Amino acid sequence: MILEAIGRCGEHATFDEFYQQVRAVEPSISGATLYRTLETFSRYRLIHGNEVAGGRVYELVGEPPHHHLICHRCWGDIRLDDAQVQRLFQRIDQETGFRVLGEHYVFMGLCPDCRKNHGDRLGRFDKHPKFQTTALKQEQD
Secondary structure, eight states, X not given: OHHXXXXXXXXXXXHHHHHHHHHHHOTTOOXXXXXXXXXXXXXTTSEEEEEETTEEEEEEXXXXXXXXXXXXXXXXXXXXXXXXXXXXXXXXXXXXXXXXXXXXXXXXXXXXXXXXXXXXXXXXXXXXXXXXXXXXXXXXX
16 A cells, blocks of 8 residues: 555655555554664665755655766756766766665756756755655745
């Protein structure tokens, strides 16, 4: 049931989004149970959990392996093929002897459109919109 909820939520879903999905099907499931289940799924590589600005997001492990470039300013998401990232990791290994062992990465930065419109200055660091409170979202609108 929890894996199905994760699948319905799609990429980069938050704990709260999963909790709402699961509680709609089974109201007796607690947040603690869901949290422990997400951690277990992550440990057994059924899901990926990544930290983004302000919290943790999850997605099902999918084929083919991929990674994300997330714009800090507009929160756009560019997917990267695993081969592109593996070439970088091979270069790091050759140049430093350090072996990167992760499977799913989120790189934060600035997308081409934001760089063109705002330059390379990052500006104020904001939480990802998924982690902003309702009051904060209304304040920014």
